[in-house]
Amino acid sequence: MGNNSSLVIGAGALAVIGGFLIFKLFNSSKSVKSSKKVALVDSNIKYPFELVLKDELTHDTRRFRFALPSPEHSLGLPIGQHIYLSARINGDMVVRPYTPTTSDDDKGYFDLVIKVYKAGIHPKFPDGGKMSQYLDKMQIGDKIDVRGPNGRLKYQGNGVFSIGIDKSSTNVKQIKRGTGITPMYQLIKEICKHPEDQTKVQLIFANQSEHDILLRDELEELKQNYSDKFDLWFTIDKSVQSDWKYDIGFVNEDMIAKHLPPPGDETIILMCGPPPMIKFACNPNLDKLGYTNEMRFSY
Template identity: 35%
Template sequence: MEHLLESPVVVGVAVILASLLFLFLKGLRSKSKKDPITLKDPNIKYALPLIDKEEISHDAKKFRFGLPSPQHILGLPIGQHIFLSAKVNGNLVIRAYTPVSSDEDHGFVDLVVKTEDDILLRTELEEVAESHPDQFKLWYTLDRPPKDWKYSTGFITENMMKDHLPSPTDDVLILMCGPPPMIQFACNPNLDKLKYPEARRFAY
């Protein structure tokens, strides 16, 4: 008898908890939809203050620009880039960049600025490749390479992966690091074409 009396209570509590969870998740979705967007019009230039900068290498820096409020997100569509314009030695310079931050970040946008032929940790990577040729293979691709460039040019492609990655076997793990658009539109689609299982990939 006691068991029959207690069962409706247990069910009722479960229903209440499920309802609260639903309302909580709904509230999170509603809140995310209300995040104010900075880039409302692609035809308008937006002045963003530089709030921090970090030196990553001798020729690369990460610049953090503030958005209009701590609640703002950039609002850049996935796969798109922004144009950064500035006066350098009296001349107007305009460059395209893909932010290294995302719309999960509020109140700021991060850009890494470096020369086209500068590769982070290049010296260290090439030392490892030379010291361990059977264990470490190194290959580069640049969108604007220097004249004497002997590696790949342009975005990551299926053929590039096929030529330079190990075959998709159970003991192979593919590690990816880079801007979300690169992972989503260049790396993963080509890994899919080459039959690399999703369980053997990790992006960070």
Template identity: 30%
Template sequence: IARPYTPISYDSNHIELLVRRYETGTVSKHIHSLNEGDTLRIRGPLESFPYKINCVKHVSMIAGGTGIAPMYQLMTKILSSPNDKTSIQLIYASKDNQNILLKKELDQLLKSYPDQLRIKYLVDRANEPLTPDVQVGFMDEKQLETVLPHTNTKYPFKILVCGPDGMIRSIAGPKLSEEKQGPVGGILKHMGYNDTQVFKL
């Protein structure tokens, strides 16, 4: 049994994985049962989105749940490169405000790069008092309109989408396989975005 996971670090000397434990997840439960010193067989890496410095002027990231992992990896790569001037807008949906994965790390990046990074957090419900940067809401067209570049924006941009299959399907149309994107569909198609502007991770 094998499952694909995206390292959240961009370092040639070590990797960090974000793995949420699911009761029905054979691999995630196994990983969470491991102790320090245990062995885990890993193959790869398999590059899904080849990024080159300043290949676009702006990247919009639409993430849900553990779909934040590849976004965080790319985000840290861009922001840690002094010559990369790409701006980033993240809109990140979680079930509730107690389960916003990597929030401390994301907030630290926001603090360190306020002119290059913007973040909007959405939660389905609030389990505790909301902070000003988190709002209750769903990832619909109205929310996306507030953060995405207009379809006829003159500068080059890319919209990245990652999260549960149902979310990707609703926002950008189904991803056919790990190797095949499939045409843009869902909300982004309705908004007028095309296949060259959208990438499903």
């Protein structure tokens, strides 16, 4: 991707990247020796990390901070990839993917911002979220097993994404729903903090209500501080506030056309969210607007 690349993020995440070059890149990266201390040395091994901080961000959202082996260690997670947390819960081994909100620039710890889905709240999920409730009950000093890095997508910097293949993109669009924002948030921060990276990011972030918007303050601060690189748009199913200045309703053709750049050879659309949203809200409307399958990637 060139110096004037654009990234669009929305209620879901889409990204399309080539295969041969990325495969070559992944293999070569493993053969390079580095003096950097990373905690995730082998993606096939589970590493236990200790909970050292737990913040209540909202009534159902927590920030969990886990310590790395030393203050000099970074997690060792490329931008765009995720980790797996595993725990034995009520006799069953439960494994869930998460993306930290921190990056490898943060030493000695990593943070996870997670929405806790409690039992008895949603009729379709009477038991709630097994892993999120487990994490919420953890005490300072408890440990959780972590494995990674995992995932097909890597952000190489300067607008270059790789997924089985390398592809340069001047426009990246992301569509997110609910807690699918964390992979995008990490990517947006990475692009914004590097002045030499001229990639432009546009995000549509869909939620049920204002209260469900994860990392809203952080996202709006990024928009304010990096308005030349990052644009942000929310949509919610319903609003109870008269001063709501964004959209109300599901992601649709008009919303995508208005808040994401047009399709093109250097456009990548990243989608992260519930499969029904991607299948019925994102892909049909992207089809109508002329975005090819090669311009899309779903986490």
